[in-house]
Amino acid sequence: MNSFPSHIHANNQTSFQEINYERLLALFRQEVYELLLKRKDDNEYIDLDSFAARFFNRKLTNVMKITEQVCCELKKLGWNTKLSFGDTGLFIYSSENPPKSCW
Numbered sequence: 850m851n852s853f854p855s856h857i858h859a860n861n862q863t864s865f866q867e868i869n870y871e872r873l874l875a876l877f878r879q880e881v882y883e884l885l886l887k888r889k890d891d892n893e894y895i896d897l898d899s900f901a902a903r904f905f906n907r908k909l910t911n912v913m914k915i916t917e918q919v920c921c922e923l924k925k926l927g928w929n930t931k932l933s934f935g936d937t938g939l940f941i942y943s944s945e946n947p948p949k950s951c952w
Contacts, residue, residue, distance in 0.1 A: 870915075873904055877915045881923070881941065891942040892950045898937040909937065 856868060877900065884895055897912050905911040916939060920930040923941060931940045933951040940951040 874915050874918065876904065877912075877919055878922075881919060885941065891940065891944065891948040894933070894951070895939040895941070896937065897932075897939055 856864070861868075880895060880900065884893060897909060897916065898907075901907055901909045901912045913936075916932075920939075923930055928941050928943060929945075929947070931942075931947045931951055932938065933940055933947075938951075940947055942948055942951075
């Protein structure tokens with residue numbers, strides 16, 4: 850039988866905001882991971898608007914903190930990143946120049 854994780858104990862309520870941030874960061878990393886594994890080419894991107902709609906009540910500004918952190922992590926792994934489409938699309942690529950569909 851499944852049970853709730855112990856870190857959501859009532860005594861930990863003051864930590865819930867930090868726990869939720871880590872949860873959302875993990876979800877975003879998972880989305881990036883799946884995109885990198887499944888995509889056909891560098892022209893495919895993360896739709897930040899869609900992620901914001903699903904997890905941040907459509908507040909795109911709240912996604913930016915997570916996006917910045919993940920972009921730094923990707924840079925350490927040899928990837929380049931660029932925001933496009935009015936900062937609603939995150940392109941991840943390994944070449945020197947961004948993909949043609951990134952503007």
